[in-house]
Amino acid sequence: MERFDVVLEGSDLSFPAWIEPGTRWNGWMRPWFDRDVAERVVDWLNTTADELPPDDAWVRARWEGDTIVLIESDGVEQQEIRCPPDASGRYPIGAGGWTWSLVEE
Structure with missing residues (x-):
């Protein structure tokens, strides 16, 4: 796996993630996050959901x-x-279902 920064489509906040080269879901990245980054992603998801009307789509x-x-x-x-960690302690948040892309340098 290689380390890259990823961003969820429609957001401008990026997170460092591990990516398996050549592995995508419908053209999108399939990131795996270390525990400390996964904690930040969880916090960000909850904060973002709190800002949406209850009848909108949210996570x-x-x-x-x-x-x-x-x-x-x-x-x-x-x-x-459910997203349990893999053997390396990394979490597949939205891997294979969300629109993650690499951050353009």
């Missing part, structure tokens, strides 16, 4: 032990996605 996150639980809402229904 919140919480910790259950070492696992991140993402709660995704489309404004009507919610689903939970």
Whole structure:
């Protein structure tokens, strides 16, 4: 894996992440985050969700032990996605489902 900064489409806040070269989801990056960065992503998701009207689509996150639980809402229904760490302690937040891209230098 290689280290890059990634940004979620529609945001200007970037996060350092680990990327497996050549591995994408529908053309988007599939980032893995170290624990300290994952904590920042979780905080950012919750802060961002707090700023949206309740009937908008949003994502919140919480910790259950070492696992991140993402709660995704489309404004009507919610689903939970569990993100346990891999053997290196990295978390796949939105990997394979969200529109992450590399930060342009």
